[in-house]
Amino acid sequence: MSKRIALVTGGTGGIGSEICRTLAQKGHTVVANYLPALQSEAEAWLERMKGEGLDVHIAAGDVSSFQSCADMVQDVEARIGPIDILVNCAGITRDKTLRKMEESQWRDVININLGSVFNVTRQVVEGMTSRGFGRIVNISSVNGQKGQFGQANYSAAKAGMHGFTMAVAQETAAKGVTVNTVSPGYTATAMTEAMPEDVRNAIVAQIPAGRMGSPEDVAFAVAMLCDEQAGYITGANLPVNGGLFTSF
Ligand code: CAA
Numbered sequence: 001m002s003k004r005i006a007l008v009t010g011g012t013g014g015i016g017s018e019i020c021r022t023l024a025q026k027g028h029t030v031v032a033n034y035l036p037a038l039q040s041e042a043e044a045w046l047e048r049m050k051g052e053g054l055d056v057h058i059a060a061g062d063v064s065s066f067q068s069c070a071d072m073v074q075d076v077e078a079r080i081g082p083i084d085i086l087v088n089c090a091g092i093t094r095d096k097t098l099r100k101m102e103e104s105q106w107r108d109v110i111n112i113n114l115g116s117v118f119n120v121t122r123q124v125v126e127g128m129t130s131r132g133f134g135r136i137v138n139i140s141s142v143n144g145q146k147g148q149f150g151q152a153n154y155s156a157a158k159a160g161m162h163g164f165t166m167a168v169a170q171e172t173a174a175k176g177v178t179v180n181t182v183s184p185g186y187t188a189t190a191m192t193e194a195m196p197e198d199v200r201n202a203i204v205a206q207i208p209a210g211r212m213g214s215p216e217d218v219a220f221a222v223a224m225l226c227d228e229q230a231g232y233i234t235g236a237n238l239p240v241n242g243g244l245f246t247s248f
Pocket of ligand 1: 093095096097100140141142143148149150151154184185186187191192195196199
């Protein structure tokens, strides 16, 4: 297997950390993006990961800002090298029913969850296509596929991510670059921990697998799509949801 350089946005978060760990365990050099305001937390994260013997780095960048992403990618490519694998994993929730949703709650979720996918991918796509290899994985959600009460903003952003995946997959397929979506279900992280307990319990009771997903479940799917051998899988959505929502 070739050693590649991977950038994971939201790489120090619940699912992002496990994606970084798994890609590093597969022998890649991994760069975890983090929000500049969270520098001390990111440095502590880096120490923990290095303590596991992993080849990891960190890169500050606000994924909702195009310029910040341009600066971040330029810095990563100068410090570490060209990015062959991009995992767009940064995301937030601002759950509210639509009749109570503030414009800022709509805008923040659209900009951070969906705008980020353009802002970061735009910086790396040229390099990947010109070198003839790339793997892009967008972390969407079961709630982008089925909609979720209280998540008009999040469901719209997550559904939009897969539209981006399908379009860019067609633009890059002839150049050795694949673009896919992974759609986790309810995964045990701080994001689902923040939900009202009764709402979370009611949703978990409907999951055919009988449990929430783990970050490892999601990271396995991401690593599979990033594999050299996955070159003919592009424009796909891979659900990792324990059967919560099934479709073609
Ligand atoms: N379906 C139908 N009705 C529902 C409902 C549902 N799923 N959930 C709540 N309701 C009802 C309530 O019973 C209540 O009814 P009454 O007014 O008759 O009492 C009413 O809706 C509550 O409406 P409000 O407008 O007052 O709701 P709210 O603005 O307080 O918001 C909420 C409630 C924040 C949306 C809360 O229900 C919630 O947190 N829901 C969970 C949303 C969710 O699944 N988030 C996922 C987070 S994790 C994640 O996003 C990761 C991932 O990818 C999976």
